[in-house]
Amino acid sequence: MSYPIKGKTALVTGANRGIGEAIVDALIKAGASKVYAAARNTKDLAPLTARHGSRVVALQLDVTQPAQIAAAAQAAPDVQLLVNNAGYAGHSGGAFTDAQWLAEGRKEMEVNYFGVFALSQAFAPILGKNGGGAIVNIASVASLVSFALFASYSASKAAVHSLTQATRALLKGQGTQVFGVYPGPIDTRMAADVPFEKTSPAAAAQAIVAGIEAGQEEIFPDPMSVNMGAAWLAGPKELERQVSTMAG
Numbered sequence: 480m481s482y483p484i485k486g487k488t489a490l491v492t493g494a495n496r497g498i499g500e501a502i503v504d505a506l507i508k509a510g511a512s513k514v515y516a517a518a519r520n521t522k523d524l525a526p527l528t529a530r531h532g533s534r535v536v537a538l539q540l541d542v543t544q545p546a547q548i549a550a551a552a553q554a555a556p557d558v559q560l561l562v563n564n565a566g567y568a569g570h571s572g573g574a575f576t577d578a579q580w581l582a583e584g585r586k587e588m589e590v591n592y593f594g595v596f597a598l599s600q601a602f603a604p605i606l607g608k609n610g611g612g613a614i615v616n617i618a619s620v621a622s623l624v625s626f627a628l629f630a631s632y633s634a635s636k637a638a639v640h641s642l643t644q645a646t647r648a649l650l651k652g653q654g655t656q657v658f659g660v661y662p663g664p665i666d667t668r669m670a671a672d673v674p675f676e677k678t679s680p681a682a683a684a685q686a687i688v689a690g691i692e693a694g695q696e697e698i699f700p701d702p703m704s705v706n707m708g709a710a711w712l713a714g715p716k717e718l719e720r721q722v723s724t725m726a727g
């Protein structure tokens with residue numbers, strides 16, 4: 480079902496840079512009346528508030544801090560569209576037995592999975608009260624197939640994919656639409672060392688907003704993700720074979 484952005488009030492986590500900042504720009508361009516831009520450090524939001532004036536409201540939010548999540552829900556009772564964008568990528572590469580996989584993997588789960596779960600729980604009643612609304616989870620192509628070089632990050636993003644499906648089923652009754660976004664490499668700080676061709680955050684954000692408006696439950700916002708999404712639908716085992724060769 481299509482979800483028009485015009486006139487809506489949104490909240491975007493991790494809005495101070497990268498894909499999150501670009502999503503705020505794209506939502507405003509699509510006619511959102513207000514966007515709460517949430518970040519750990521609200522000073523980092525100055526460029527967004529300078530660009531968009533009072534249509535962007537800065538909000539302090541670390542998605543791993545329950546008290547800050549509760550305060551955000553209190554401060555933003557008019558939210559109709561929640562974009563769970565904040566994300567963390569820790570250790571990559573090295574040996575399978577490297578201890579950092581576990582230490583960094585726990586942090587990745589905290590932000591990428593439990594953060595999304597906690598935000599969705601806190602805002603589900605608000606979305607329900609405001610007519611149903613929508614939740615958009617920024618997952619990854621690594622949600623659909625593991626990139627072994629990013630083993631623990633991939634697992635956290637697979638967890639987000641599973642949670643996206645559960646949220647869709649559990650909130651259907653209150654009319655909340657749930658979108659999963661599965662980007663490939665996007666040119667942000669997180670992907671600085673990723674050795675693939677990258678899509679700009681602005682282009683990815685525009686495709687994400689277009690996907691929401693078109694009502695696509697799975698959104699593939701860049702050329703690599705379009706190809707991998709098609710390969711995943713055609714045969715997940717063959718996709719695993721292809722991607723696993725990258726680990727060597």
Ligand SMILES: NC(=O)c1ccc[n+]([C@@H]2O[C@H](COP(=O)([O-])OP(=O)(O)OC[C@H]3O[C@@H](n4cnc5c(N)ncnc54)[C@H](OP(=O)(O)O)[C@@H]3O)[C@@H](O)[C@H]2O)c1
Nearest residue numbers: 493497498519541542565566619662664665667668669670
């Ligand atoms: N770039 C890619 O190739 C790519 C591909 C697929 C999916 N993604 C996903 O897209 C999303 C955005 O990533 P990006 O590429 O824009 O990366 P980025 O530039 O590194 O931005 C990450 C954002 O998440 C925020 N963040 C991290 N931990 C947080 C926490 N505990 N609470 C609140 N905010 C937190 C960061 O805030 P600080 O500035 O305070 O650290 C920053 O705003 C992530 O979910 C990522 O996994 C990215």
